[in-house]
Amino acid sequence: MAKVVCATALVLHLWSVFTHFGRVSGLGINELLYFRVISPEEIGYIFSAAPAKDFGGDFTSSYDEIFLVLADPADGCLELKDREIIQGQVVLVERGGCSFVQKARHVEEAGGKAVLIADDASDNDSQYLDMIADGSAAKPSIPALFLLGRDGMMIRRSLQRQALPWAVISIPVNVSSLASFPLKQPPWTLW
Numbered sequence: 001m002a003k004v005v006c007a008t009a010l011v012l013h014l015w016s017v018f019t020h021f022g023r024v025s026g027l028g029i030n031e032l033l034y035f036r037v038i039s040p041e042e043i044g045y046i047f048s049a050a051p052a053k054d055f056g057g058d059f060t061s062s063y064d065e066i067f068l069v070l071a072d073p074a075d076g077c078l079e080l081k082d083r084e085i086i087q088g089q090v091v092l093v094e095r096g097g098c099s100f101v102q103k104a105r106h107v108e109e110a111g112g113k114a115v116l117i118a119d120d121a122s123d124n125d126s127q128y129l130d131m132i133a134d135g136s137a138a139k140p141s142i143p144a145l146f147l148l149g150r151d152g153m154m155i156r157r158s159l160q161r162q163a164l165p166w167a168v169i170s171i172p173v174n175v176s177s178l179a180s181f182p183l184k185q186p187p188w189t190l191w
Contacts, residue, residue, distance in 0.1 A: 031051075032048040032049065032128075033049055033050075033051055033059070033145060033171075033172045034046055034047065034048050034049075034173045034174075034175045035047055035049065035116075035169050035171035035172060036169060036170045036173045036184070037155070037167050037168070038065060038168040038169060039168045040158055040159070040164060040167060043155055043158045043167065043186075044184075045184050045185060045186040046173060046175060046178070046184045046185060047147065047148075047151050047155075047186065047189075048148075049116060049145035049146060049147045050128040050130075050131070050145060050146040051145055051146075052131040052132070052144040052145070053131060053132050054132055054133050055100075055101055055104065055131075055132075055133045055139050055140060055144065056104055056115075056140055056141070056142060056143050056144035057140075057141045057142055057143050058143060059143050059171070059172050062171065062172055062173075063113070063169075063171050064170050065168050065169075066089055066090055066113070066168070066169060066170075066171065067085075067090065067166035067167070067168060068089070068090045068091075068092055068155070068166055068167040068168070068169045069082070069086055069089045069090070069091050069092065069112075069165065069166045070091075070092050070156060070159060070160075070166070071107070074094045074156075075094050075095075075096055075097040075098065075103070076091070076093035076098075076102075076103035076106050076107060076115070077097040077098035077102060077103065077106070078106070079106060079109070079110070080106055080107065080109075080110040083110045083111060085166070086107070086110040086112050087110070088111060088112075088113055089112060089113060089166070090112065090113055090114045090115070090169065090171060091107045091110070091112040091115050091116070092115075092116045092118060092152065092155060092156065093115055093116070093117050093118070094117075094118055094120050094152065095118060095119050095129075095146075095149075096120040099134035099136075100117055100131040100134070100144065100146075101133055101134045101136060101138060101139070101140060102134070102136075102138075103115060103117055103144075104117075104142060104144040105138050105140045107142065108140045108141065108142045112142060113142060114142050114143040114144070114145070114171070115140075115142060115143070115145070116145050116146075116147045116152070117131065117145070117146055117147065118148070118149055118151065118152020118153070118155075118156070119146070119148060119149030119152065122149045122152075122153040123149065123150065124148055125148055125149070125150040125151075125188060125189045126148070127148075128146055128148070129146055130146075131146050148189060150188055150189060155167060
């Protein structure tokens with residue numbers, strides 16, 4: 001009987017630790033979040049991204065048509081230009097040059113609702129990185145997601161080729177309710 005009580009206490013303790021570190025949104029720290037590009041049509045796919053582990057906020061609502069704006073400077077390590085375009089939108093930033101937290105903080109200071117940080121390795125089509133805090137006191141409150149390098153490059157390249165200031169996306173997307181999900185994955189990414 002004592003062993004059952006101890007085992008139950010251990011399970012309850014582990015569950016409380018797990019729920020303490022889990023996200024309020026229901027995402028576990030190793031799960032992915034999805035977004036769909038509505039336009040431009042040539043990159044009209046469903047992309048996956050990994051939420052930051054220990055900084056940034058959760059999506060408290062979904063955005064059916066919000067702009068995905070390219071950061072300027074691209075690495076987001078300095079104050080962002082074009083704040084009037086960034087205000088209330090999602091911003092695509094490239095990895096490198098400074099910490100993930102600094103990038104998210106710059107996007108938040110410019111009025112962005114969320115940040116997608118694309119790997120700077122443009123050939124990366126399968127390896128997600130754990131974005132962790134940099135030890136600074138600054139803790140951005142906007143959602144921060146890590147995007148595969150190949151996906152980030154393809155989105156950026158499409159916008160630049162068509163001279164578009166942004167893509168239109170829906171984020172987050174519940175892929176379990178989409179019958180077309182298997183058909184809408186980027187052809188260059190391993191799923």
